[in-house]
Structures are given as structure tokens and as C-alpha cells.
Amino acid sequence: MRLRAPLKFALAGLMLALSFGSDLANDVDDASLQSYILQGEPVGELAAAVNDVGGTVTHRLKVIKAVGATLSNDQKVALEERGLRLTLNGTVESSSVTETGAYRDDFNAKSYSENSGTANFAGPWVESGDDNKADKGQVRVGSGLLEMKGSGVSIARSMDLENAGNATLQVGFFRDLDNGDYVSVEASADGASFIELDRLAGMAKDGSLQSRSYDISVYAGPNTTLRFSGHSSSKKKVNIDFVDISFEPAAAPPPPPGREPDPDPIVTDTGLPPGVYSIRDHQSLGASYASSDGDLDWLGPWVEAGDDPDGLPTAGDVYVSNYGHMYLKNSDRSLTRHANTAGASWAQLSFYAWRHHYFGADESHYVAVEISSNGGATWSELDRISAPGYDSTWQWYNYNVTPYASSDMAIRFRSSANQGADNVMNLSTLEINFEVDAASADQDTIVAPSTLVGADLLHDDGYTGRHVTVAVIDSGYWGHAATDRNAAGYDRVRAQYDAINDVVVRMGNILSNGQVFGVSSPANTEESGHGMHVTSAILNREKNQNLKFVGIAPDAELVSVKAFDANGQATYLDVIRGIDWVVTNKDDLGIQILNLSLSATPRSFYWDDPLNQAVMAAWQAGIVVVASAGNSGPDPLTIGVPGNVPYVITVGAMSDSYSPDVDDDDVLASFSAAGPTHNGFVKPDIVAPGGHVWSLMPDTARLVVEHPEFANQAYYFTMSGTSQSASIVSGIVALMLQKDPSLTPDDVKCRLIDSARTAVDANGNLAYSPLQQGAGMADAYMAAYSTATGCANRGLDIAEDLAGTAHFGGPVSQRETGEFYLRNPDGQEVPLWNGAYTKGDGYLWTNGYLWTNGYLWTNDYLWNDGYLWTNGYLWTNGYLWTDGYLWTNGYLWTNGYLWTNTLTEPASINTWVDQE
Numbered sequence: 001m002r003l004r005a006p007l008k009f010a011l012a013g014l015m016l017a018l019s020f021g022s023d024l025a026n027d028v029d030d031a032s033l034q035s036y037i038l039q040g041e042p043v044g045e046l047a048a049a050v051n052d053v054g055g056t057v058t059h060r061l062k063v064i065k066a067v068g069a070t071l072s073n074d075q076k077v078a079l080e081e082r083g084l085r086l087t088l089n090g091t092v093e094s095s096s097v098t099e100t101g102a103y104r105d106d107f108n109a110k111s112y113s114e115n116s117g118t119a120n121f122a123g124p125w126v127e128s129g130d131d132n133k134a135d136k137g138q139v140r141v142g143s144g145l146l147e148m149k150g151s152g153v154s155i156a157r158s159m160d161l162e163n164a165g166n167a168t169l170q171v172g173f174f175r176d177l178d179n180g181d182y183v184s185v186e187a188s189a190d191g192a193s194f195i196e197l198d199r200l201a202g203m204a205k206d207g208s209l210q211s212r213s214y215d216i217s218v219y220a221g222p223n224t225t226l227r228f229s230g231h232s233s234s235k236k237k238v239n240i241d242f243v244d245i246s247f248e249p250a251a252a253p254p255p256p257p258g259r260e261p262d263p264d265p266i267v268t269d270t271g272l273p274p275g276v277y278s279i280r281d282h283q284s285l286g287a288s289y290a291s292s293d294g295d296l297d298w299l300g301p302w303v304e305a306g307d308d309p310d311g312l313p314t315a316g317d318v319y320v321s322n323y324g325h326m327y328l329k330n331s332d333r334s335l336t337r338h339a340n341t342a343g344a345s346w347a348q349l350s351f352y353a354w355r356h357h358y359f360g361a362d363e364s365h366y367v368a369v370e371i372s373s374n375g376g377a378t379w380s381e382l383d384r385i386s387a388p389g390y391d392s393t394w395q396w397y398n399y400n401v402t403p404y405a406s407s408d409m410a411i412r413f414r415s416s417a418n419q420g421a422d423n424v425m426n427l428s429t430l431e432i433n434f435e436v437d438a439a440s441a442d443q444d445t446i447v448a449p450s451t452l453v454g455a456d457l458l459h460d461d462g463y464t465g466r467h468v469t470v471a472v473i474d475s476g477y478w479g480h481a482a483t484d485r486n487a488a489g490y491d492r493v494r495a496q497y498d499a500i501n502d503v504v505v506r507m508g509n510i511l512s513n514g515q516v517f518g519v520s521s522p523a524n525t526e527e528s529g530h531g532m533h534v535t536s537a538i539l540n541r542e543k544n545q546n547l548k549f550v551g552i553a554p555d556a557e558l559v560s561v562k563a564f565d566a567n568g569q570a571t572y573l574d575v576i577r578g579i580d581w582v583v584t585n586k587d588d589l590g591i592q593i594l595n596l597s598l599s600a601t602p603r604s605f606y607w608d609d610p611l612n613q614a615v616m617a618a619w620q621a622g623i624v625v626v627a628s629a630g631n632s633g634p635d636p637l638t639i640g641v642p643g644n645v646p647y648v649i650t651v652g653a654m655s656d657s658y659s660p661d662v663d664d665d666d667v668l669a670s671f672s673a674a675g676p677t678h679n680g681f682v683k684p685d686i687v688a689p690g691g692h693v694w695s696l697m698p699d700t701a702r703l704v705v706e707h708p709e710f711a712n713q714a715y716y717f718t719m720s721g722t723s724q725s726a727s728i729v730s731g732i733v734a735l736m737l738q739k740d741p742s743l744t745p746d747d748v749k750c751r752l753i754d755s756a757r758t759a760v761d762a763n764g765n766l767a768y769s770p771l772q773q774g775a776g777m778a779d780a781y782m783a784a785y786s787t788a789t790g791c792a793n794r795g796l797d798i799a800e801d802l803a804g805t806a807h808f809g810g811p812v813s814q815r816e817t818g819e820f821y822l823r824n825p826d827g828q829e830v831p832l833w834n835g836a837y838t839k840g841d842g843y844l845w846t847n848g849y850l851w852t853n854g855y856l857w858t859n860d861y862l863w864n865d866g867y868l869w870t871n872g873y874l875w876t877n878g879y880l881w882t883d884g885y886l887w888t889n890g891y892l893w894t895n896g897y898l899w900t901n902t903l904t905e906p907a908s909i910n911t912w913v914d915q916e
Contacts, residue, residue, distance in 0.1 A: 035089035036076065037573060037610055039066045046084070053078045059502075059573045063580040064613040068573040087610060088213060089572050103159045103245040107146045110135045112157075117244065122158040122223070129153040138230070145174075148183050148230045149237035156227035157243075158191055161220035164247040169197070169214045169226065172241035177202025181232035187216050191225040200238050209241055216245070279339045280431035287320045289313045294431060299338040299408065302326070306333045317421075326427040328367060334414040338375060339432055344405035346481065347434035350398035353385055354426035361387030364418040367425045371401055375408035385425065386416075394428065400479075400521065405434065435714075447660045448548040449537065449689045449728050454781035455552045458735045463784060465553025465734035469494060470538055470593040471623075472727075473578040474531030477560035478698045479522050480715065482542040483535060486555040491518025492539075494589050496525060499563040499578035516589055518557070527566030529701025533719055534597045535560065536696035537727040538734070550694070552731025552780070553738075559589050566702060572611070579614040583621050592737055594623050595730040597723030599630035599640030602678050606644050607807045615642040620798050624737075624745045626651060626730045628722035629684040630673035634837035636771060636820065638673040639683045646681045646808065647793050649733075649749050653690025653725040654759075654777055655916040657842055665842030666777075668759065668768050669916045672722055674837075675771040676820060681810030682832075684774040685749065686756045688732075690725035691916040692718050710915070720915045732780040739784045750792035755782035759843040767843035769833030771812070771820060 035058065038046050046067045047057045053075040059068030068089060071079070080086055104117030105125075112125035112134045129152045131137040138150040148155070161167050171185060182201035186194040197214045216224070226243065280294035281302075289302035308316030317330040328335060341347050349371070366386030370379045382399045401409070413427065450456045458464075464487060477483075477496060486492045494516050496505040505523045508516045526532045539558060540551030561578040575598075582591055596615070606612050619625050625648040630640035633652075643650035653669040656662075669691050675683040697704055697717035704711050710718040733748055743751075758776035759767040767773075800806040811822040812832065820832040 033070045033072055034076075035068060035070050035571065035573065037061075037066050037087040037089055037576075038069055038079065038084050039064065039087075039610070040084040043067055049079060049082060049084065050075075055079075059577050061573070061576050061580050061614070063583050063617045064576060064610055066576075066610065068577075101247055103247075104242065105146075105157075106242045107141050107144055107240065110141050112141070112155075116242075119159070119247075122160055125155050125157045127153065127155050130155075138234075144241070146228075146240035146243075147237055148228055148240070149232060150234045151231050154227055154229040156191075156225050158223055158225040159245060160222050161224040161245075161247055164217070164220040167216045167220045167224070167245060167247040169216045170211060170242075170244040170246070171200075171213075172209050172211045173200055174206045174209060174239045174241065175200055175202060175204040176206075177204055177232055177236045177238065179203040181236045183238040184227075184229040184231060185212075185214070186227040186229060187214075187219045188225040188227070189219040189221040189223070191223040194225075194227055195219075202232075202236070220247070277436070278431055278433050279341070280429075281337070282429055282431075283320060283325065287314050289320065296340070299340060302335050302337045304333070304335060326430075327424060328413055328415055328427065329419070329424040330421045331415055331417050331419040333419075334412055335427075336376065336410055336412040338408055338410045340407050341405040341409045341432060341434050342407040343436045344402065344434035345436060346400070346402045347405045347409075347432060348398055349382070349401045349411060349430075349432050350396070351430040352394040352428045353397055354394050354428075355385065355387070356424040356426060361418075361420065361423060363387060364416060365420060365423050366416045367419070368412075368414045368416065369397070369399070370412040370414060371399075371404050372410040372412070373404040373406040373408075374410075376410040376412070379410075379412065380404070384416075387423065394426075398524070401432070402434075447656075447694065448544050448546075448550045449693060450549050450552050450731075450780075451546075452656060452660060452689045453552070453728060453732060453777070454779050455732060455735060456548050457781040458739075458784055459549055459554070463735045463738050464549070465539065465556030465731065465738055467555075467557070467590075468553065468592055468734040468737045469557040469559060469590040470553070470595060470730055470734055471559040471561060471582045471589075471591045472531065472535050472538070472595045472597075472730075473499075473561040473563055473575065473582070474534055474595075474597060475528035475564040476525035476531045476562040477522060477535060477558075478524055478526035478532040478696075478701075480532075480536075480696055482540045482550075482696060483532075483558070484522055485518070485541070486539075486557075487541040487549070488555065491520050492555075492557045493518050493522040494557050494559050495519075495585070496523055496560045497562070497578070497581050498525065499561055499574045499581060500565065502577065505562075522560075524698075525560065525562045526698060527702065528564060529697040529703035529717065530597075530723065531560070531562070531564070532701070533693075533695040533697050533703075533717060534595065534723055534727040537693060537724055538595065538731040540696060552728055553734035556731070556734040557590065559585075559591055576611060576614045579611075579618055583614075583618050583623070586621060586623055591623060593730050593733050594618055594625045595727055596625065596627045596642060597721075597726045599628050599632075599643055599673065599722070601632070602639075602641050602644050605807065606641075606646065606677065606679050607801055607804075609641055612642050612645050613802065615645050616647060616798055616802055619645075619647045619745050620802060622745065624733050624748050625649065626726050626733060628726040629653075631671045631721050631723075633672045633674050634668075634670050634772070636674050636833065636835045637676065637678060639675050639677050640673060643673070643683060644677040644679070644681070646677070646679070646796060646810065647745075647798055649686070649729060649752060650684040650774075651722060651726045651729045651778075652684035652687040652772070652774065653720070653722045654687045654773075655691025655720075656689065658692065662842075664762070666759070667842055667916070668772055669720065669722075670837065671720070671916070672725075672772070674769075676810060676812040679809050680812045682770050682774065682812060682822075686729065686752055686774045686776065686778045688725040688728040688778045690722050690728075691720050693720065693724040693728075694718055695724070718915060729778055732778055732783060735780055736784045746792045747789060750788050750790065751783045751786035752778060754788035754791055755779045755786045757782075757846055760846055761843055769820075771833045772837070 043060055043062055050057050050069045055069045055071040055075045057067050057069050101119045102117035103119050103121055105114050106116045127139050130139045134141050138153050139148050139155050179202055182199040184196050185198045186196050188194045277296055278294035279296050279298055281291045282293050283291050284293045285291040292298050304311040304318045307318040313320040318328050318333050318335055320326050363386045366384040368381050369383040370381050372379050494508045498505050506519045508519045510516050539553050539556045541554040542550050544550060563575045563578045582594055615625055627643040627648050627650050629643045629650050629652040632638040652672040655667055655669050657665045659665055677683050694716045696715050736748055753775040756776035757779050759773055761767045796808050812820055814820050819834045821829045823829055
């Protein structure tokens with residue numbers, strides 16, 4: 001059945017109420033502000049509507065015709081009354097290591113002891129004022145609901161949230177209440193004193209499930225307790241469908257930013273073997289100028305100039321406190337220290353500074369940061385830390401000092417002539433980090449993924465991704481010689497955008513014709529490590545011992561979009577804003593590919609998801625979108641958002657079993673998510689290497705700090721996941737587009753599918769279902785030389801999909817016995833998979849395999865054809881996906897976004913998985 005516009009919008013509104021938990025009838029005034037996504041009118045009119053009710057517009061998202069806004073509950077209700085679509089903004093985590101969890105009770109059993117989440121409650125529900133029986137009384141469990149009626153009764157349950165940094169309560173419910181009736185939702189940090197969070201109030205008789213969400217982080221403790229208290233007549237009630245408390249560990253303080261190596265360093269005569277070294281002063285000796293606690297010693301103590309005659313560290317305007325902080329105040333004072341950095345292929349100076357008492361001063365009041373390569377004979381100014389300004393906490397500073405590496409590098413802090421006696425500069429944790437011969441140190445153990453997918457053969461033919469730009473939306477970028485510049489030595493980071501703060505961090509050199517070339521000094525925006533690992537896998541220009549490029553597209557250009565912070569946290573709005581910025585700037589920056597190494601459990605039809613809408617708009621705009629399948633495998637129906645978008649290229653993961661030179665022991669990674677999608681499409685489209693991938697990452701990144709056992713030489717780090725697989729395919733696409741710039745996104749997808757190599761066992765039989773491996777493993781060489789056309793996204797219409805005039809379902813269905821199948825052109829059922837996963841001893845990837853019943857992956861019959869959506873598809877476990885289907889169970893897995901009905905649970909770009 002074709003969904004025409006009026007029906008579609010009615011369905012969208014219903015699915016919004018169900019899947020995204022729009023609170024359509026909250027009778028409680030709530031002064032707290034929350035963040036929402038608004039849709040339903042042009043962006044300008046949406047912004048005006050927000051302003052009319054007194055809310056604050058935070059984001060303008062033209063890509064999905066939406067705005068982000070912070071609203072009170074009254075403001076939200078006023079906008080809903082205008083018929084606008086409001087979705088509560090969720091949080092996203094970028095950390096690849098997560099310990100998120102959830103306490104949950106779905107009330108599926110007539111018991112007060114059910115635990116449906118990843119963590120167990122401290123005990124059962126405890127009634128008060130009733131009979132304390134789960135199957136009887138005014139408070140009881142039945143038919144999958146917790147029923148509460150009458151007054152003077154309550155029920156409470158406790159849990160341990162002592163180490164939780166963030167906690168969110170979500171409640172699904174149905175009301176049958178008269179005016180004045182309500183059930184109070186209450187929380188306690190100690191199980192003794194309770195605070196009312198909300199009232200599920202009347203008058204109301206809900207015809208569909210309602211859902212509300214509450215931030216209960218302030219109540220997190222060892223005895224956090226949730227309580228429902230009844231205040232209604234004896235015949236009126238509230239039915240609680242589910243209770244869900246999601247939490248995540250308290251965030252660790254962010255580490256200092258990483259180093260910024262120079263791509264073409266000045267290297268002096270080496271006096272040290274290859275390796276990474278540090279020369280540090282953490283003031284470990286207290287009030288002393290002689291502290292030295294790095295790998296190597298300084299050449300001497302700090303030396304004052306212009307201060308007390310004896311140069312004491314405990315007297316004058318330049319001194320060190322007993323707490324180990326250096327102080328510099330008043331005018332024309334300085335501190336100097338020398339270090340031997342001979343042989344450095346890169347070097348970085350870093351320290352903390354804190355400006356005190358700079359009130360009323362201007363820029364002539366400053367402390368200069370200076371450096372010398374000849375022991376102080378001549379000086380260069382790196383920076384001025386100046387007024388106006390007053391720091392409320394320590395600020396981190398770091399500088400690339402590679403050009404000054406020498407046997408007598410000197411560092412100096414010098415106050416200006418106008419520096420006042422009250423202007424105090426505090427300095428702490430000074431260090432010089434440098435590396436000797438980083439490009440050649442210990443590279444012999446690196447397996448280049450380019451050799452596993454045939455990209456090295458394209459490199460030999462001259463295709464290296466030159467003049468093709470890849471945008472990566474992730475946790476940021478870290479400067480390194482192998483990624484700052486391409487294999488030819490040219491700057492290739494075209495732009496860096498911070499979607500969190502909506503600011504362009506760096507923009508490349510813009511020529512008169514509008515072309516943008518790379519920036520010479522990219523900023524360090526990476527704190528998690530995940531974004532750099534993904535970026536390096538795409539375009540690392542370093543070579544291994546066999547002179548093979550480690551990256552897939554070593555000459556590709558980069559646009560880095562940061563949407564995740566040091567702790568892997570992001571808002572849903574910021575991620576969509578990143579996509580919006582990419583689409584808006586694609587022509588100026590030449591963006592042709594968008595890498596999305598993230599995934600989330602679907603909570604609605606693919607077309608109703610705001611993130612999917614943004615991704616579809618990017619594809620329609622001519623950008624090839626590559627998305628990870630997710631790390632929630634091996635079970636079926638685990639493909640995440642936005643990998644469940646039928647148009648895009650969705651990538652699963654395989655592993656070479658630690659034997660890259662052996663062809664017949666490769667396996668599908670057990671964590672790789674499997675299809676079909678909940679809308680019946682075969683996914684993933686292809687698979688690529690995703691097991692134990694070596695890629696660059698700063699040693700200060702949170703992933704390295706938490707998993708030092710996987711840190712390798714020369715700033716390489718081993719990590720597994722479909723995030724890495726997606727990045728490898730993004731690199732392959734760059735090679736394809738260099739060879740043939742005229743390819744459309746559909747053409748690229750078609751040729752990748754047409755050329756993929758299918759896994760077969762020793763007998764030549766299909767090793768994995770197409771719902772696990774798609775068309776097979778990506779083959780860069782064959783894809784680049786393929787001439788296939790018209791074999792991707794047939795039967796689909798992205799323009800109608802985005803316009804809401806038609807939506808589509810895939811060909812896969814599931815029998816009641818669990819097997820998945822599709823029907824061939826003759827109407828016959830073609831079995832696909834029974835849902836089982838068999839790792840086996842390894843398989844061989846071959847070309848041209850007839851995957852089942854004689855059907856070849858060709859234009860004669862394509863597995864990813866789309867069909868106009870009908871309500872009668874029976875997808876899985878007896879659930880009929882109709883207008884009334886409610887998505888309740890399931891948590892977003894942590895290779896992407898974690899969604900519940902209100903989009904408030906934490907999620908991540910890439911969950912940590914064991915190396916395979």
C-alpha cells in the first residue's frame with residue numbers, strides 16, 4: 001500500500017507519540033528546561049514559534065527542516081497545541097569503552113522481582129498501604145502492566161547508582177483518571193526522603209501509550225529509590241507499562257590534549273634510538289627550580305632574569321610555591337630552561353597557565369612564550385598569554401616546536417613592560433614531548449588493511465584518493481604528520497568544524513575561485529581517540545615494512561566534524577547539526593563522502609527517525625554516505641541507525657584471524673550486526689576488515705588511557721568494530737571517485753555490491769547468509785574497475801521518501817518458526833537464514849558466488865530492491881508492524897546512539913568489543 005501524504009503524516013504523528021514518547025498531556029507545571037527537536041513548519045516559522053512562547057532556539061537544522069530549542073514544559077505544551085512535532089533531544093556517547101547500563105521492569109510476569117535490564121534492582125517492589133501481593137489489591141501486576149488505583153497506596157523499588165554520573169528515568173503509562181486524580185512519580189537518593197518529580201494526572205483517558213522521561217542524576221547513590229504514590233478515586237487508575245532507569249559511570253576528567261607534530265620536521269643528528277621521550281617539570285620537588293620527572297633530564301634548572309639578585313625560587317616576583325606552581329608577575333621578568341631534543345622528528349611544548357588579577361588590563365599586559373633552537377642566542381615568540389581576561393581555572397596550552405629541535409632548545413616565559421605588579425601568571429606541568437624517527441619506528445608489525453581489500457593494487461595504478469574529500473563526523477582530529485598532509489606532502493585537512501559549539505575551528509586557504517586547500521596547522525580537537533582512529537584508517541599516508549600504505553586513501557582530503565566530547569558525550573541535535581553543516585558546505589569544500597562510524601537501535605520506521613532524515617538528505621545531495629552496521633551482532637535484526645537507511649552503504653565487519661597472508665581462515669566478526677532491517681531490507685550491504693585494526697591515536701586519548709594494553713608503537717592503537725570497517729570502505733570510495741569522478745552515490749553502491757567477494761566454505765557453499773555478509777567483502781580494485789550501473793536502490797524513490805509521499809519496505813519476511821526468506825520474481829519463497837551464527841574455522845572470499853537457488857547478485861534479481869510500504873509485513877517474533885506498533889524493549893547499542901521512546905538514554909559511536 002502506498003502511503004500518501006495525509007496518511008503518512010497521521011502515521012508520523014502516531015509513531016512520534018509512541019516511539020519518541022512525545023508528552024501530549026502533562027498537567028504539571030515544570031520550571032526546568034529541556035532540549036527538543038521541532039519539526040512541522042519551515043525553519044524560520046519554527047524559530048518564530050519558539051520565540052513567541054519564550055523559548056530559546058539553539059540549533060537551526062535546514063537539512064531536516066527543524067530547529068533545536070530549550071523549553072519549559074508550559075512552552076512545550078503551547079507548541080504542541082500548534083500541531084508541531086516535538087522530540088526530546090537525546091544524548092550520544094563517542095567513547096568506544098562504555099559501562100552504561102539500565103534497570104528495567106516490563107512487568108511481563110506477575111511478580112515484583114522482574115529484572116528486564118542489564119542491571120538488577122537491589123530488591124523487589126515494596127508496597128505501602130496495600131496487601132503487598134503482586135497479583136492482588138489496589139496495586140498489582142497483570143497483563144504486562146503495573147496497575148495503581150486509589151489513594152494512600154504506594155510502591156517503591158531501590159537500586160545502586162552510587163557510581164553513576166548520569167541517570168535517566170523513563171516511565172511508559174496509560175491513564176484512566178478524572179480531574180484531580182493523579183499518581184505521583186517520586187525519587188529519593190537515600191530511600192527515606194522523597195522528592196516529587198511529576199504527576200501522572202487527569203482528567204485523561206489514554207488511547208495509546210504515553211511516555212515521560214526525567215533526569216534523576218542528582219538522586220544517584222547506593223540506595224536510589226523510585227516510588228509511585230496513588231492519589232485517585234477507588235475506580236480510577238494508572239497502568240505503568242514499563243520503568244527504565246538508564247545510567248552511565250561518572251565521567252573522568254578529560255586528559256590534556258595530544259601533541260601536534262609537524263609534517264615536515266627539522267631533524268638533527270640523532271643521539272637516541274627511535275622512540276617517544278619526555279622532558280618534564282611537574283614541580284615534584286615543591287619550591288624548586290630543579291624538578292625534572294620526565295624520561296630525560298633538563299640541561300639545568302630554571303633561571304630567572306630581572307628579579308631578585310639571587311634568583312631564588314622562594315623570593316621575588318618570580319618564584320615557585322610549596323604547592324609546586326610557578327608564578328610570574330610584574331614587568332620585564334623572565335624564566336628560562338634548556339633541553340636536549342636532538343633527533344626529534346616532532347616535538348611539542350605544553351603547559352597549564354592561569355591568569356590572575358588581569359582585571360582592567362589591556363593586551364599590552366602579557367606573558368610571552370618564547371623558544372630558541374640555539375640556546376637563547378635568538379628567540380622566536382610562540383604566543384602571548386595576555387589581558388584582558390581572568391581564568392576561573394587552569395587553561396591548557398600546547399605548541400608545535402619541531403622546527404626548534406636541537407641539542408640546546410631553550411624555553412622562556414617573559415613578562416611585558418606593562419605587566420602590572422598585580423598581574424599574576426601561574427604556570428604548571430610544563431613538558432616537552434618528542435619522538436625520534438617516528439615514521440620508521442616499529443612499523444614492521446603493522447598490517448595494512450589496504451592489502452586485505454585490494455586497495456594497494458589501486459595505489460600501484462596511481463589511484464590514492466587525490467582530490468577527493470571525505471567528511472568524518474566523530475570525536476575530532478589529532479594532528480599527526482601522517483594525516484595532516486597527503487603522500488605528496490600537501491596540506492589536506494580542508495576544514496575543522498565543532499558541531500557542539502557551532503564554530504569553524506579551522507578553515508583552509510580559500511582561493512579567488514572559491515577552492516579550499518588544507519590548513520597548515522590543524523587544531524587538536526580529539527579527546528576520545530575514536531575519531532582519529534577512524535580518520536587514520538581512511539587516509540594514513542605512512543607505509544609499513546612492505547612499503548604498503550597503511551591508509552586506504554593516502555592522498556584523500558579531510559573535513560573533520562567534531563560532535564562528541566572527551567567523555568564520548570554528544571547531543572542528538574549536535575550530530576544532526578554536523579550533518580547539516582556538511583551538506584551546506586559540500587560544494588565549497590568538495591565533500592563527496594560522509595563517514596558515519598556510529599549506530600543505534602531503531603526506535604521507529606527508518607523514515608521517521610530525525611537522524612535518518614538528515615542522512616537521506618545528504619545522500620540526495622550527492623554525498624556518498626558510509627555507515628557502520630553496528631556492533632550488536634551476531635543476532636538478526638540488529639542493524640542500527642543510520643545503517644538501516646536502505647539508500648546508504650552499510651558495512652559489517654570481518655577478521656583475518658591474525659593471519660593476513662592466509663586466505664581461507666577469514667571469519668565474519670561475531671560482533672558484526674546482522675539484518676534484515678526492521679523494514680525488511682537486506683543489510684549490511686558489504687563487509688570489510690574490522691578486527692584488530694591498527695590505526696593512529698594520541699596517547700592521551702581516553703581509549704588509550706583505559707586500554708593501554710592495546711597501545712602499540714609509534715602512536716598506533718588496536719581496535720575492533722564496524723566503525724573501522726566503515727572507515728575502510730570510505731577510503732575505497734575515495735579511490736573509486738578519483739578514478740571516475742562522475743559516479744553518483746547509487747553508482748558507487750552498485751559497483752561495491754557488484755564486485756564484492758562472497759564468503760564460502762571449503763566445499764564452495766555459502767558460509768554466511770546475505771543477512772550477515774551482504775554481498776560479501778569489499779574489493780577496492782574490482783569496484784574501481786567495475787562498469788555496473790543501476791543495481792542499487794532499485795524500486796526506491798528518495799525524493800518521495802523525504803517528502804513523505806511514499807515509503808518503502810524491503811523484500812525479506814520471517815516465518816513464524818523464525819526463518820527469514822524472500823520471494824523471487826516467480827513468487828517462490830527463497831530461504832535466507834535461520835538466524836544462527838556459526839563462526840567456524842574460517843572461510844574463503846570468492847567472486848561471483850550464486851548465493852542461493854541459482855540467483856546471482858546481478859540486475860536479474862537484486863536483494864536490496866525496495867517495495868512500497870504496506871502495513872501487512874510480518875517481520876519478526878509475531879510483531880505486526882502496523883500503525884499501532886509500539887517500540888519499547890531494547891537499548892541502543894553502544895556503537896552508536898542509544899534511543900528510548902524519548903531519546904534521552906546515552907549512546908556511543910563505538911562500543912568496545914574484544915579483538916577478533
